Amino acid sequence: MSMGIPQPALRNSTLVRVILFLWLGVNAALASFAATSVLHKAAPEFVRTDLNHRRLDLRAYRGKIVLLNFWATWCAPCQLEMPRFVAWQNQYGPRGLQIIGVSMDDDSAAANSLVKKLKLNYPVVMGDEKLGHSYGGVMGLPITFLIDSHGKVQAQYQGETNLNSIEEQFKPLLRP
Amino acid sequence: MKFSFARISGTLAVLFTFALLSSKVQMQAQFAGASVPNGSTLTIPVAQIIQPEALLHLLQGTGAEKPLMLQVGSHMMYAEGHIPGSEYVGQGSQPAGLQQLQNRVSSLPRKRAIILYCGCCPWNRCPNLGPAFAKLHDMGFTNVKVLYLADNFGTNWANKGYPVEQGR
Numbered sequence: 001m002s003m004g005i006p007q008p009a010l011r012n013s014t015l016v017r018v019i020l021f022l023w024l025g026v027n028a029a030l031a032s033f034a035a036t037s038v039l040h041k042a043a044p045e046f047v048r049t050d051l052n053h054r055r056l057d058l059r060a061y062r063g064k065i066v067l068l069n070f071w072a073t074w075c076a077p078c079q080l081e082m083p084r085f086v087a088w089q090n091q092y093g094p095r096g097l098q099i100i101g102v103s104m105d106d107d108s109a110a111a112n113s114l115v116k117k118l119k120l121n122y123p124v125v126m127g128d129e130k131l132g133h134s135y136g137g138v139m140g141l142p143i144t145f146l147i148d149s150h151g152k153v154q155a156q157y158q159g160e161t162n163l164n165s166i167e168e169q170f171k172p173l174l175r176p
Numbered sequence: 177m178k179f180s181f182a183r184i185s186g187t188l189a190v191l192f193t194f195a196l197l198s199s200k201v202q203m204q205a206q207f208a209g210a211s212v213p214n215g216s217t218l219t220i221p222v223a224q225i226i227q228p229e230a231l232l233h234l235l236q237g238t239g240a241e242k243p244l245m246l247q248v249g250s251h252m253m254y255a256e257g258h259i260p261g262s263e264y265v266g267q268g269s270q271p272a273g274l275q276q277l278q279n280r281v282s283s284l285p286r287k288r289a290i291i292l293y294c295g296c297c298p299w300n301r302c303p304n305l306g307p308a309f310a311k312l313h314d315m316g317f318t319n320v321k322v323l324y325l326a327d328n329f330g331t332n333w334a335n336k337g338y339p340v341e342q343g344r
Contacts, residue, residue, distance in 0.1 A: 072250060072296070074249075074250065074267065074269055074296065074297075074303050074304070075296060075297045075301075076297065076301040076303070077297055077298065077301055078297075104250065104252050104253065105250070105252070106250050106251050106252055106267075127252070128252065129252060129255040129256050129342070129343075129344075132252070132256045133256070133342070137256055137257055137330060137334065137342075138253070138256050138330075139253065139256050139257045139295065139328060139329045139330030139333075139334050139340075140253075140295060140296065140297065140327060140328020140329055140330040140331060141253075141296060141297050141328070142297075158327075158328070158330070158331065159297075159298060159327045159328060159331065160298055
Protein backbone atom coordinates (compact mmCIF):
# COMPACT_ATOMS: atom_id res chain seq x y z
CA MET A 1 0.00 0.00 0.00
CA SER A 2 1.44 3.34 -0.96
CA MET A 3 1.90 5.85 1.86
CA GLY A 4 2.65 8.71 -0.53
CA ILE A 5 0.86 12.00 -0.14
CA PRO A 6 -1.72 12.52 -2.87
CA GLN A 7 -0.50 15.04 -5.48
CA PRO A 8 -3.24 17.65 -4.86
CA ALA A 9 -2.51 17.52 -1.12
CA LEU A 10 1.23 17.93 -1.83
CA ARG A 11 0.52 20.89 -4.06
CA ASN A 12 -1.71 22.39 -1.37
CA SER A 13 0.98 21.83 1.25
CA THR A 14 3.58 23.58 -0.93
CA LEU A 15 1.16 26.39 -1.57
CA VAL A 16 0.56 26.79 2.16
CA ARG A 17 4.33 26.94 2.75
CA VAL A 18 4.80 29.55 0.05
CA ILE A 19 1.96 31.65 1.47
CA LEU A 20 3.37 31.27 4.99
CA PHE A 21 6.84 32.26 3.77
CA LEU A 22 5.47 35.33 2.00
CA TRP A 23 3.35 36.24 5.01
CA LEU A 24 6.37 36.00 7.33
CA GLY A 25 8.45 38.06 4.90
CA VAL A 26 5.80 40.76 4.67
CA ASN A 27 5.48 40.85 8.45
CA ALA A 28 9.23 41.08 8.91
CA ALA A 29 9.37 43.96 6.46
CA LEU A 30 6.51 45.72 8.21
CA ALA A 31 8.06 45.11 11.61
CA SER A 32 11.30 46.72 10.47
CA PHE A 33 9.27 49.63 9.11
CA ALA A 34 7.62 50.13 12.50
CA ALA A 35 10.88 49.65 14.39
CA THR A 36 12.68 52.70 13.08
CA SER A 37 11.98 54.74 16.19
CA VAL A 38 14.76 57.08 17.31
CA LEU A 39 13.71 56.88 20.95
CA HIS A 40 16.74 56.46 23.26
CA LYS A 41 19.06 56.81 20.29
CA ALA A 42 21.24 59.70 19.10
CA ALA A 43 19.05 62.35 17.51
CA PRO A 44 19.66 62.30 13.75
CA GLU A 45 21.75 65.32 12.87
CA PHE A 46 20.80 67.82 10.24
CA VAL A 47 21.91 71.19 8.95
CA ARG A 48 19.35 73.51 7.39
CA THR A 49 18.77 77.19 6.76
CA ASP A 50 16.00 78.50 8.98
CA LEU A 51 13.20 80.80 7.89
CA ASN A 52 15.33 83.79 8.96
CA HIS A 53 18.05 82.60 6.56
CA ARG A 54 20.37 81.58 9.37
CA ARG A 55 22.26 78.30 9.37
CA LEU A 56 20.89 75.80 11.86
CA ASP A 57 23.03 72.82 12.82
CA LEU A 58 21.38 70.53 15.38
CA ARG A 59 24.81 69.46 16.60
CA ALA A 60 25.51 73.04 17.70
CA TYR A 61 22.80 72.65 20.36
CA ARG A 62 24.68 69.96 22.30
CA GLY A 63 24.64 70.99 25.94
CA LYS A 64 21.09 72.30 25.64
CA ILE A 65 17.78 70.53 26.10
CA VAL A 66 16.08 70.61 22.72
CA LEU A 67 12.39 70.21 21.91
CA LEU A 68 12.26 69.42 18.21
CA ASN A 69 8.71 70.06 17.09
CA PHE A 70 7.39 68.94 13.68
CA TRP A 71 4.32 70.95 12.69
CA ALA A 72 2.41 72.36 9.73
CA THR A 73 0.11 75.27 9.07
CA TRP A 74 -2.83 72.94 8.28
CA CYS A 75 -2.45 71.12 11.60
CA ALA A 76 -4.81 72.66 14.15
CA PRO A 77 -3.38 70.91 17.23
CA CYS A 78 0.11 72.10 16.21
CA GLN A 79 -1.00 75.71 16.27
CA LEU A 80 -2.53 75.29 19.70
CA GLU A 81 0.80 74.10 21.08
CA MET A 82 2.91 76.89 19.68
CA PRO A 83 1.96 79.74 22.06
CA ARG A 84 2.97 77.43 24.91
CA PHE A 85 6.30 76.75 23.20
CA VAL A 86 6.86 80.51 22.92
CA ALA A 87 6.19 80.86 26.65
CA TRP A 88 8.55 77.98 27.45
CA GLN A 89 11.31 79.48 25.31
CA ASN A 90 10.98 82.72 27.28
CA GLN A 91 10.73 81.05 30.66
CA TYR A 92 13.20 78.19 30.31
CA GLY A 93 15.53 79.46 27.57
CA PRO A 94 17.94 80.97 30.14
CA ARG A 95 18.08 77.54 31.82
CA GLY A 96 19.13 75.78 28.64
CA LEU A 97 15.90 74.95 26.79
CA GLN A 98 15.92 75.40 23.02
CA ILE A 99 12.83 74.82 20.94
CA ILE A 100 13.33 74.16 17.23
CA GLY A 101 10.42 73.98 14.83
CA VAL A 102 10.33 71.90 11.66
CA SER A 103 7.56 72.87 9.28
CA MET A 104 6.23 69.98 7.22
CA ASP A 105 4.33 72.29 4.90
CA ASP A 106 4.74 71.76 1.18
CA ASP A 107 5.89 75.35 0.73
CA SER A 108 7.57 77.87 2.99
CA ALA A 109 5.31 80.86 2.32
CA ALA A 110 2.47 79.62 4.51
CA ALA A 111 4.91 78.57 7.24
CA ASN A 112 6.62 81.96 7.17
CA SER A 113 3.32 83.74 7.49
CA LEU A 114 2.25 81.68 10.52
CA VAL A 115 5.63 82.08 12.20
CA LYS A 116 5.18 85.85 11.99
CA LYS A 117 1.54 85.75 13.07
CA LEU A 118 2.32 83.66 16.16
CA LYS A 119 5.53 85.62 16.83
CA LEU A 120 7.58 82.47 17.28
CA ASN A 121 10.73 83.22 19.26
CA TYR A 122 12.60 80.07 18.24
CA PRO A 123 14.13 78.96 14.93
CA VAL A 124 12.03 77.14 12.35
CA VAL A 125 13.37 75.17 9.41
CA MET A 126 11.51 73.60 6.52
CA GLY A 127 11.35 69.83 6.72
CA ASP A 128 11.05 67.24 4.02
CA GLU A 129 10.51 63.50 3.77
CA LYS A 130 14.24 62.83 4.16
CA LEU A 131 14.32 64.56 7.53
CA GLY A 132 11.03 62.94 8.49
CA HIS A 133 12.33 59.46 7.62
CA SER A 134 15.48 60.05 9.65
CA TYR A 135 13.25 60.61 12.71
CA GLY A 136 11.36 57.38 12.15
CA GLY A 137 8.78 58.71 9.72
CA VAL A 138 6.54 61.67 10.43
CA MET A 139 3.14 60.24 9.59
CA GLY A 140 0.92 62.49 11.63
CA LEU A 141 1.32 65.83 13.33
CA PRO A 142 2.21 67.25 15.73
CA ILE A 143 5.18 65.19 16.79
CA THR A 144 7.84 66.45 19.19
CA PHE A 145 11.14 64.93 20.29
CA LEU A 146 12.83 65.73 23.60
CA ILE A 147 16.60 65.66 23.06
CA ASP A 148 18.92 65.78 26.05
CA SER A 149 22.18 67.69 26.41
CA HIS A 150 24.14 64.73 24.97
CA GLY A 151 22.05 64.72 21.84
CA LYS A 152 20.02 61.64 22.77
CA VAL A 153 16.27 61.40 22.18
CA GLN A 154 14.70 60.97 25.61
CA ALA A 155 11.05 61.12 24.68
CA GLN A 156 8.68 61.36 21.74
CA TYR A 157 5.23 62.95 21.89
CA GLN A 158 2.81 62.25 19.08
CA GLY A 159 -0.56 63.86 18.49
CA GLU A 160 -2.49 65.93 20.98
CA THR A 161 -0.31 65.55 24.03
CA ASN A 162 -0.79 66.87 27.53
CA LEU A 163 1.62 69.81 27.47
CA ASN A 164 1.89 69.84 31.26
CA SER A 165 3.35 66.36 31.18
CA ILE A 166 5.93 67.40 28.56
CA GLU A 167 6.91 70.32 30.78
CA GLU A 168 7.24 68.01 33.78
CA GLN A 169 9.54 65.77 31.76
CA PHE A 170 11.98 68.38 30.50
CA LYS A 171 12.13 70.58 33.60
CA PRO A 172 14.37 68.24 35.65
CA LEU A 173 16.85 68.18 32.75
CA LEU A 174 17.34 71.96 32.79
CA ARG A 175 19.96 73.90 34.68
CA PRO A 176 18.79 75.08 38.14
CA MET B 177 -9.95 41.07 55.75
CA LYS B 178 -9.73 38.86 52.73
CA PHE B 179 -8.76 40.30 49.33
CA SER B 180 -10.07 38.31 46.43
CA PHE B 181 -8.47 38.52 43.00
CA ALA B 182 -11.74 39.85 41.58
CA ARG B 183 -11.86 42.66 44.16
CA ILE B 184 -8.26 43.73 43.50
CA SER B 185 -8.66 43.66 39.73
CA GLY B 186 -11.97 45.52 40.05
CA THR B 187 -10.28 48.27 42.08
CA LEU B 188 -7.41 48.47 39.60
CA ALA B 189 -9.88 48.75 36.72
CA VAL B 190 -11.68 51.63 38.46
CA LEU B 191 -8.40 53.42 39.18
CA PHE B 192 -7.20 52.92 35.61
CA THR B 193 -10.47 54.26 34.17
CA PHE B 194 -10.28 57.26 36.47
CA ALA B 195 -6.67 57.99 35.45
CA LEU B 196 -7.59 57.67 31.78
CA LEU B 197 -10.60 59.96 32.09
CA SER B 198 -8.75 62.62 34.07
CA SER B 199 -5.91 62.68 31.53
CA LYS B 200 -8.48 63.02 28.71
CA VAL B 201 -10.24 65.85 30.55
CA GLN B 202 -6.90 67.62 31.11
CA MET B 203 -6.03 67.32 27.43
CA GLN B 204 -9.43 68.58 26.35
CA ALA B 205 -9.05 71.51 28.76
CA GLN B 206 -5.78 72.64 27.21
CA PHE B 207 -7.35 72.62 23.76
CA ALA B 208 -10.59 74.24 24.96
CA GLY B 209 -11.69 77.15 22.86
CA ALA B 210 -10.09 75.74 19.72
CA SER B 211 -12.47 76.18 16.83
CA VAL B 212 -13.38 73.31 14.53
CA PRO B 213 -12.49 74.33 10.97
CA ASN B 214 -15.28 74.67 8.42
CA GLY B 215 -16.04 71.51 6.49
CA SER B 216 -14.64 69.36 9.27
CA THR B 217 -14.88 65.60 9.39
CA LEU B 218 -17.93 66.00 11.63
CA THR B 219 -19.91 66.71 8.45
CA ILE B 220 -19.17 63.25 7.01
CA PRO B 221 -22.08 60.80 7.50
CA VAL B 222 -21.20 57.83 9.69
CA ALA B 223 -22.40 55.43 6.98
CA GLN B 224 -19.66 56.75 4.69
CA ILE B 225 -16.85 56.06 7.14
CA ILE B 226 -14.71 52.95 6.78
CA GLN B 227 -12.49 51.55 9.53
CA PRO B 228 -8.83 50.69 8.82
CA GLU B 229 -9.41 46.96 9.40
CA ALA B 230 -12.29 46.90 6.93
CA LEU B 231 -10.22 48.68 4.28
CA LEU B 232 -7.35 46.26 4.81
CA HIS B 233 -9.71 43.32 4.23
CA LEU B 234 -11.09 45.03 1.16
CA LEU B 235 -7.59 45.51 -0.27
CA GLN B 236 -6.58 41.94 0.52
CA GLY B 237 -9.75 40.55 -1.01
CA THR B 238 -10.03 39.19 -4.51
CA GLY B 239 -12.83 41.49 -5.60
CA ALA B 240 -12.67 42.39 -9.27
CA GLU B 241 -12.64 46.14 -8.86
CA LYS B 242 -10.49 47.72 -6.18
CA PRO B 243 -11.57 51.12 -4.93
CA LEU B 244 -9.73 54.19 -6.12
CA MET B 245 -7.81 55.43 -3.08
CA LEU B 246 -7.03 59.11 -2.90
CA GLN B 247 -4.88 60.84 -0.29
CA VAL B 248 -6.11 64.39 0.25
CA GLY B 249 -3.55 65.63 2.78
CA SER B 250 -0.16 67.22 2.23
CA HIS B 251 2.21 65.94 -0.42
CA MET B 252 5.03 65.68 2.08
CA MET B 253 2.99 63.45 4.37
CA TYR B 254 2.10 61.30 1.35
CA ALA B 255 5.81 60.98 0.61
CA GLU B 256 6.46 60.01 4.24
CA GLY B 257 4.07 57.10 3.93
CA HIS B 258 0.90 56.18 2.08
CA ILE B 259 -1.29 53.19 1.31
CA PRO B 260 0.17 51.28 -1.65
CA GLY B 261 -1.83 51.95 -4.77
CA SER B 262 -3.26 55.21 -3.48
CA GLU B 263 -2.78 58.46 -5.35
CA TYR B 264 -2.03 61.94 -4.15
CA VAL B 265 -4.57 64.50 -5.32
CA GLY B 266 -3.87 67.67 -3.37
CA GLN B 267 -4.99 69.08 -0.05
CA GLY B 268 -8.73 69.07 0.48
CA SER B 269 -8.49 72.25 2.51
CA GLN B 270 -7.03 74.22 -0.42
CA PRO B 271 -8.92 75.39 -3.52
CA ALA B 272 -6.04 74.12 -5.69
CA GLY B 273 -6.27 70.72 -4.00
CA LEU B 274 -10.01 70.48 -4.59
CA GLN B 275 -9.47 71.40 -8.24
CA GLN B 276 -6.86 68.65 -8.53
CA LEU B 277 -9.33 66.20 -6.97
CA GLN B 278 -12.04 67.28 -9.38
CA ASN B 279 -9.72 66.87 -12.37
CA ARG B 280 -8.77 63.37 -11.26
CA VAL B 281 -12.31 62.05 -10.89
CA SER B 282 -14.30 64.09 -13.41
CA SER B 283 -14.25 61.40 -16.11
CA LEU B 284 -15.10 58.52 -13.76
CA PRO B 285 -18.53 56.86 -13.51
CA ARG B 286 -20.40 58.31 -10.54
CA LYS B 287 -20.82 54.82 -9.07
CA ARG B 288 -17.04 54.26 -8.92
CA ALA B 289 -15.89 53.12 -5.47
CA ILE B 290 -13.61 55.80 -4.02
CA ILE B 291 -11.80 55.85 -0.68
CA LEU B 292 -10.59 59.19 0.66
CA TYR B 293 -8.01 59.34 3.41
CA CYS B 294 -5.65 61.78 5.07
CA GLY B 295 -4.36 61.04 8.60
CA CYS B 296 -2.46 64.31 8.90
CA CYS B 297 -3.79 64.92 12.38
CA PRO B 298 -6.57 63.68 14.69
CA TRP B 299 -9.81 62.82 12.86
CA ASN B 300 -11.94 65.61 14.28
CA ARG B 301 -9.28 68.22 13.48
CA CYS B 302 -8.47 67.15 9.92
CA PRO B 303 -9.10 70.12 7.60
CA ASN B 304 -8.89 68.09 4.37
CA LEU B 305 -11.41 65.25 4.47
CA GLY B 306 -14.60 67.24 4.98
CA PRO B 307 -14.15 69.52 1.93
CA ALA B 308 -12.87 66.65 -0.24
CA PHE B 309 -15.88 64.49 0.66
CA ALA B 310 -18.25 67.40 0.02
CA LYS B 311 -16.66 67.99 -3.38
CA LEU B 312 -17.21 64.37 -4.48
CA HIS B 313 -20.74 64.42 -3.09
CA ASP B 314 -21.50 67.61 -5.02
CA MET B 315 -20.11 66.00 -8.18
CA GLY B 316 -22.63 63.19 -7.76
CA PHE B 317 -20.39 60.35 -6.57
CA THR B 318 -22.47 57.84 -4.66
CA ASN B 319 -19.93 55.26 -3.53
CA VAL B 320 -17.42 57.28 -1.52
CA LYS B 321 -16.00 56.11 1.79
CA VAL B 322 -13.67 58.01 4.08
CA LEU B 323 -11.02 56.13 6.03
CA TYR B 324 -11.32 56.71 9.77
CA LEU B 325 -7.90 57.34 11.28
CA ALA B 326 -8.55 58.44 14.85
CA ASP B 327 -5.12 59.90 15.60
CA ASN B 328 -3.09 59.93 12.39
CA PHE B 329 -1.82 57.74 9.57
CA GLY B 330 1.21 56.57 11.55
CA THR B 331 -0.63 55.47 14.67
CA ASN B 332 -3.75 54.00 13.13
CA TRP B 333 -2.32 52.47 9.96
CA ALA B 334 1.48 52.19 9.68
CA ASN B 335 2.14 51.22 13.30
CA LYS B 336 -0.45 48.46 13.04
CA GLY B 337 1.75 46.79 10.47
CA TYR B 338 -0.59 47.57 7.60
CA PRO B 339 1.04 48.05 4.20
CA VAL B 340 2.81 51.35 3.64
CA GLU B 341 4.74 52.70 0.71
CA GLN B 342 7.07 55.67 0.74
CA GLY B 343 7.90 58.21 -1.92
CA ARG B 344 6.02 60.64 -4.11
